[in-house]
Amino acid sequence: MTTIGYIRVSKDDQDLTKQRHLLLEYSQHYKLLIDEFIEVEISSRRNQDERRITELISKLQDGDLLLVAELSRLGRNMLETLNLIHALTQKGVKIVFIRQPELSTTGSQTPLLLAIYSYFAETEREFISIRTKQGLAAAKAQGKLLGRPKGRRNQSRPLDAYREQIQAYLQVGLSIAAIRMLINKQLDIPLTYNSYKYFVLNDEQLRIYQLRN
Numbered sequence: 641m642t643t644i645g646y647i648r649v650s651k652d653d654q655d656l657t658k659q660r661h662l663l664l665e666y667s668q669h670y671k672l673l674i675d676e677f678i679e680v681e682i683s684s685r686r687n688q689d690e691r692r693i694t695e696l697i698s699k700l701q702d703g704d705l706l707l708v709a710e711l712s713r714l715g716r717n718m719l720e721t722l723n724l725i726h727a728l729t730q731k732g733v734k735i736v737f738i739r740q741p742e743l744s745t746t747g748s749q750t751p752l753l754l755a756i757y758s759y760f761a762e763t764e765r766e767f768i769s770i771r772t773k774q775g776l777a778a779a780k781a782q783g784k785l786l787g788r789p790k791g792r793r794n795q796s797r798p799l800d801a802y803r804e805q806i807q808a809y810l811q812v813g814l815s816i817a818a819i820r821m822l823i824n825k826q827l828d829i830p831l832t833y834n835s836y837k838y839f840v841l842n843d844e845q846l847r848i849y850q851l852r853n
Contacts, residue, residue, distance in 0.1 A: 643672055643705040646696055647679040648713045656681060659709045666707060666738045674707065684716035687850070688815050691716075693724065702732030705746075710739040720818050722757050727821075798831060799823070799839045806840065810849035816840060 645663040647656055656679050667674050676699070680692045688694045693714075700706060706728065708714050715721030728735060729745055736744045745753060799806065802823050809819045816836050824830040840846045 641703050641705060642675045642701070643707065644696065644700060645674045645677045645707045646713065647677060647709070648691060649681050650683050662709055662738055663707050688817055697727065700728060700731060700733045704733050706733055706735045708735065708737055710737050711743055717813060720815055723818050723821050725757055798827065799836070802826070807846055807849065810846060816850070
């Protein structure tokens with residue numbers, strides 16, 4: 641089993657040393673060896689690559705343990721945090737939130753806790769879907785042109801039909817990883833993260849929203 645400590649602070653927040661000390665205290669109390677710290681001093685508004693979340697997910701495997709000070713250190717909003725918890729638990733990773741032990745996925749309450757997380761994630765997706773539809777309706781009412789940008793090739797791609805939805809998700813601050821999880825549920829053949837990233841970065845309008853995130 642590998643144990644990784646993830647530490648993130650914003651520039652106006654507590655320093656990295658305090659969170660590291662908290663994680664070390666926990667590991668000493670429970671006789672754990674932290675194999676690696678992933679530390680980043682950056683705003684939660686930055687994307688997953690910049691917050692080293694993508695790196696974290698790639699390193700954690702079945703049976704590993706993730707130590708985090710609290711829920712808010714992991715994601716930049718509730719939906720992203722819940723999606724990350726779901727993705728990691730699906731890989732067989734246990735998560736400990738040291739300041740919020742009741743939210744950790746290590747005890748006998750884990751199945752119930754995961755069911756609650758799934759419920760809130762689905763509720764948040766429904767809210768986002770409602771806000772997206774309202775936003776698109778308002779844009780159409782104002783006469784804004786929606787759909788494929790002028791000059792785009794006529795060649796059809798799997799994500800072309802979901803471009804407006806992806807744009808709306810980017811506008812509310814969702815990461816590409818979170819968008820992938822939402823859109824893939826609507827596809828017959830799920831696409832990779834890189835497919836979504838390529839689609840966004842090669843669209844002038846979508847790329848602007850991604851850079852803002």
